[in-house]
Amino acid sequence: xFTKSKETSSAxxxxxxxxxxxxxxxxxxxxxxxxxxxxxxxxxxxGSINSEGALHIDGVVEGDVTAGDIxxxxxGKVIGEVKADAVKVKGEVLxxxxxxxxxxxxxxxVEGDILHASLSIQPNxxxxxQVKHSDDPLKTSGPKPAKPSSSDMSSKATSTSDPKTSxxxxxxxxxxxxx
Numbered sequence: 609x610f611t612k613s614k615e616t617s618s619a620x621x622x623x624x625x626x627x628x629x630x631x632x633x634x635x636x637x638x639x640x641x642x643x644x645x646x647x648x649x650x651x652x653x654x655g656s657i658n659s660e661g662a663l664h665i666d667g668v669v670e671g672d673v674t675a676g677d678i679x680x681x682x683x684g685k686v687i688g689e690v691k692a693d694a695v696k697v698k699g700e701v702l703x704x705x706x707x708x709x710x711x712x713x714x715x716x717x718v719e720g721d722i723l724h725a726s727l728s729i730q731p732n733x734x735x736x737x738q739v740k741h742s743d744d745p746l747k748t749s750g751p752k753p754a755k756p757s758s759s760d761m762s763s764k765a766t767s768t769s770d771p772k773t774s775x776x777x778x779x780x781x782x783x784x785x786x787x
Contacts, residue, residue, distance in 0.1 A: 645675075649683040656688070663692075665699070678707075682715060691746065697733075704737075706745045 644662035647653065651667035656674075663675040665684040678692040684699035695707040697716040705718065708725040712718060712733040721738045723745040729735060 644677070644679070647684070649681075672703075680716075693746070708745060 644664045645659055647663070647665045647667045647669065649666040652670075653667065654670045656671040657663070657669060659675040661675065662677040662679075663673065664679045664681060665673070665686060666681040667683070668685045668687075670687045672688040672691070673686055674691045676692060677694045677696075678690055679696045680686060680690075680699045680701060682698045685702070686700070687702045689704050689706065690701055691706045693707060694709040694711075695705055696711045696713065697705075697718060698713045699715075700717045702719050704720045704723070706723045710722055710724045710727045712727075712729045712735060714730045714732045716730075716733040716735075718733075718735045719737060721740070722735075723740050723742050725741065725743060725745055727739060727741075
C-alpha cells in the first residue's frame with residue numbers, strides 16, 4: 609500500500625488548495641469565524657470585553673462582557689454585566705445578565721438580575737436576584753440603581769448637624785405642616 613517511489617514522493621509534497629478565492633472572500637467580507645474566542649482558566653482580565661462572535665470564559669473577567677454567544681465555563685467567573693444573544697453559565701456571575709436565551713447549568717452561581725426572553729435553570733444551580741422577561745432584552749436598558757430622594761438627603765443632613773439646630777428645624781417643619 610505504501611511504497612517509496614519517485615512518483616509518490618513528489619505527490620506527497622504539499623500543494624495549496626486550488627480554490628482559495630472563497631477563503632479570501634470571507635476574510636475581506638468580514639464574515640464571523642465559527643470558532644469561539646477562549647479565555648483560559650489561568651487568565652484574569654480587568655476591563656470590558658466586546659466581541660461579535662462566540663466567547664468561552666474559563667478565567668476571571670472583572671468588567672462587562674458583550675458578545676454574540678457567551679459560555680462561562682465551570683472555572684469561569686465574570687464580575688460585571690454579561691450581555692449576549694445566548695448566555696450559558698456553568699461557573700459564576702456577579703452582576704446582571706441580559707440575553708435572549710439564558711441557561712444556568714448545574715453548579716452555576718449567579719448573583720444579580722436576569723433580563724431574558726427565555727430562561728432555563730437546571731437543578732443545583734444557585735441564583736440570587738430578580739428575573740424579568742422581555743421580548744428583546746438586548747434593546748431594553750438594564751436595571752438602574754435607586755437614587756436617594758431629597759427627603760433622605762435632608763434627614764441625613766439634619767441627623768449629622770447640631771442637636772439644638774435639628775430639634776428647632778424639626779419643630780418648625782412640624783408646625784408648618786399643622787397650619
